Amino acid sequence: MLQSLEIELTSNKKQQPAADQLGFGNHFTDHMFIMDYSTDNGWHKPRIQPYQPIVLDPAAKVFHYGQTIFEGLKAYKTDDGRVLLFRPHKNIQRMNRSNERLSVPELNVDVVIEALKQLISVDKDWIPTAPSTSLYIRPFIIATQPQLGVAPSTHYQFIIIMSPVGAYYTEGVNPVKIFVESEYVRSVKGGVGEAKTAGNYAAGLKAQEIAKEKGYSQVLWLDGVHRKYIEEVGSMNVFFKLKGVVHTPALNGSILDGVTRNSIIQLLKHWNIEVIERPITIEELYKASQNGELEEAFGTGTAAVISPIGELNWQDDVLIINDGKTGELSKKLYDTLTGIQMGKLEDPLGWMVEATPVNV
Numbered sequence: 001m002l003q004s005l006e007i008e009l010t011s012n013k014k015q016q017p018a019a020d021q022l023g024f025g026n027h028f029t030d031h032m033f034i035m036d037y038s039t040d041n042g043w044h045k046p047r048i049q050p051y052q053p054i055v056l057d058p059a060a061k062v063f064h065y066g067q068t069i070f071e072g073l074k075a076y077k078t079d080d081g082r083v084l085l086f087r088p089h090k091n092i093q094r095m096n097r098s099n100e101r102l103s104v105p106e107l108n109v110d111v112v113i114e115a116l117k118q119l120i121s122v123d124k125d126w127i128p129t130a131p132s133t134s135l136y137i138r139p140f141i142i143a144t145q146p147q148l149g150v151a152p153s154t155h156y157q158f159i160i161i162m163s164p165v166g167a168y169y170t171e172g173v174n175p176v177k178i179f180v181e182s183e184y185v186r187s188v189k190g191g192v193g194e195a196k197t198a199g200n201y202a203a204g205l206k207a208q209e210i211a212k213e214k215g216y217s218q219v220l221w222l223d224g225v226h227r228k229y230i231e232e233v234g235s236m237n238v239f240f241k242l243k244g245v246v247h248t249p250a251l252n253g254s255i256l257d258g259v260t261r262n263s264i265i266q267l268l269k270h271w272n273i274e275v276i277e278r279p280i281t282i283e284e285l286y287k288a289s290q291n292g293e294l295e296e297a298f299g300t301g302t303a304a305v306i307s308p309i310g311e312l313n314w315q316d317d318v319l320i321i322n323d324g325k326t327g328e329l330s331k332k333l334y335d336t337l338t339g340i341q342m343g344k345l346e347d348p349l350g351w352m353v354e355a356t357p358v359n360v
């Protein structure tokens with residue numbers, strides 16, 4: 001399909017921000033990728049065009065019923081000038097699982113990866129090279145049919161935008177303080193918690209706002225039925241090291257199947273460190289903390305990669321983890337994963353994909 005890719009280059013390149021001014025998701029590259037879907041024609045008209053606003057009918061279904069999916073992944077420029085993507089197929093395959101759940105038409109994974117490589121090649125000068133910076137890639141789908149009936153849309157757009165992002169930690173990896181949310185819930189089994197869809201995030205804003213006011217950077221969600229099983233942290237999966245063994249909540253239908261989570265599990269197994277996926281209660285963590293058995297806790301996600309947790313507040317009981325400092329294993333995982341991603345360390349599990357375009 002990409003043989004028909006149309007490329008329109010901008011005649012008005014933007015000024016690029018300095019590496020220390022990047023932050024996260026504030027600046028966008030010169031171009032974007034779009035393709036359209038209609039029930040009659042399937043996915044068609046793939047194109048790369050100058051980054052610009054999109055025009056939608058106010059009745060477009062995405063505005064009313066939230067039929068939309070997104071993904072997030074990163075590209076890195078190595079010291080020798082190669083461009084690498086971290087496990088991009090995993091993201092597009094997950095996008096298809098989200099699509100399936102939200103009755104959005106399936107994408108051809110190879111076509112999307114090729115489109116992404118083409119877009120990166122057009123905007124390759126936008127990939128920052130300062131330590132720990134990268135190009136964040138945001139593919140998303142919106143339902144565009146202008147019709148107010150509650151039914152899957154007949155028309156969609158698939159869009160990729162890209163944003164150069166700064167180092168998540170400017171002064172080394174620092175632990176965060178997390179508020180365990182006992183009132184609001186993020187999702188329930190049978191809902192859309194395992195899909196990367198907008199409604200999950202809109203539903204979490206209130207709790208996040210309250211936690212911020214109390215001085216916590218994120219919310220740790222408990223399950224929606226019993227309010228006792230650990231789910232995940234904000235937009236990160238979560239891991240706990242208890243007496244030398246690493247534990248993480250099992251994929252249960254209401255949490256996201258993170259690419260970073262999967263990679264951390266594989267890396268730990270590669271190092272012969274035991275890792276167990278199972279239901280974990282907050283009560284159990286509290287007891288482990290009191291007995292001195294809770295050694296480390298960290299979140300995992302594309303944006304921060306590893307985010308050590310230094311403090312958990314559960315109904316005003318405060319659990320301090322590893323004296324509020326970054327644990328040894330958290331640090332080693334962060335250094336290894338970012339080292340592999342930046343092309344500085346060997347890639348023992350074959351994760352990195354060169355972003356050189358080849359026409360399919």
Ligand SMILES: *Cc1c(COP(=O)(O)O)cnc(C)c1O
Pocket residue numbers: 072196232234235236237256257258259260261300301302303
């Ligand atoms: C994106 C996301 C994650 C992390 O997934 P990665 O693929 O590792 O970036 C975890 N939880 C939620 C709710 C997310 O949206």
